[in-house]
Amino acid sequence: MIKSAFLIVATCCSLQLFSQEKFPDGKIIPDWFYKNEKTDINGLGKSFLITDYGVVNDSTLLQTEKIQAVIDLASNNGGGVIVIPEGTYLSGALFFKPGTHLHLEEKAILKGSDDISNFPVIETRMEGQNLKYFSALINVDKVDGFTLSGKGKVDGNGERYWKSFWLRRRVIPKCTNMDELRPRLLHISHSNNVQVSDVRLVNSPFWTTHIYKCDSVKLLDLHI
Numbered sequence: 001m002i003k004s005a006f007l008i009v010a011t012c013c014s015l016q017l018f019s020q021e022k023f024p025d026g027k028i029i030p031d032w033f034y035k036n037e038k039t040d041i042n043g044l045g046k047s048f049l050i051t052d053y054g055v056v057n058d059s060t061l062l063q064t065e066k067i068q069a070v071i072d073l074a075s076n077n078g079g080g081v082i083v084i085p086e087g088t089y090l091s092g093a094l095f096f097k098p099g100t101h102l103h104l105e106e107k108a109i110l111k112g113s114d115d116i117s118n119f120p121v122i123e124t125r126m127e128g129q130n131l132k133y134f135s136a137l138i139n140v141d142k143v144d145g146f147t148l149s150g151k152g153k154v155d156g157n158g159e160r161y162w163k164s165f166w167l168r169r170r171v172i173p174k175c176t177n178m179d180e181l182r183p184r185l186l187h188i189s190h191s192n193n194v195q196v197s198d199v200r201l202v203n204s205p206f207w208t209t210h211i212y213k214c215d216s217v218k219l220l221d222l223h224i
């Protein structure tokens with residue numbers, strides 16, 4: 001009986017200590033931090049398969065406007081999941097809106113353009129400064145609950161940008177990261193309760209993931 005009572009007390013103390021673990025800044029670590037369940041896209045609303053809306057599997061054809069039109073359609077109809085099926089789809093900057101999500105099926109590739117003119121200049125944050133700079137391939141601003149998921153790949157197609165960057169460094173050794181005009185791969189800002197899971201983020205021309213002023217962001221099982 002005494003042993004049982006001791007076990008109960010010890011267990012309660014252990015749970016109490018666990019629940020009071022803190023981050024280095026002294027804030028108590030919330031239960032949310034320990035949960036790693038992935039969001040089920042079936043609970044995120046209607047699925048919008050991009051090939052149902054005129055987008056075709058072609059790695060050389062720029063289809064920014066058509067893919068953006070699918071995002072806008074989803075947003076205007078209560079939100080949903082933009083689904084990219086198997087294949088390679090070339091695009092410039094895409095802007096996700098409240099209620100929208102992105103899912104890349106296995107063997108799907110969202111490929112970024114290697115032409116910087118396909119990435120509009122926007123007000124953003126770079127190198128500790130608020131300024132105008134080029135948008136990313138995937139832009140998520142003020143989209144609470146956003147999810148990026150699936151076994152597919154986001155390919156920044158960065159080889160041309162990097163060749164240009166290192167050539168510039170040879171000529172101007174003190175040039176900065178921002179002197180070469182390049183897009184980021186994934187930019188998430190002012191968005192809460194975000195989850196990015198399973199996808200492969202590769203060949204970025206600049207920063208691969210840029211997360212700014214967001215709360216409760218989970219990155220699960222990524223290949224970067």
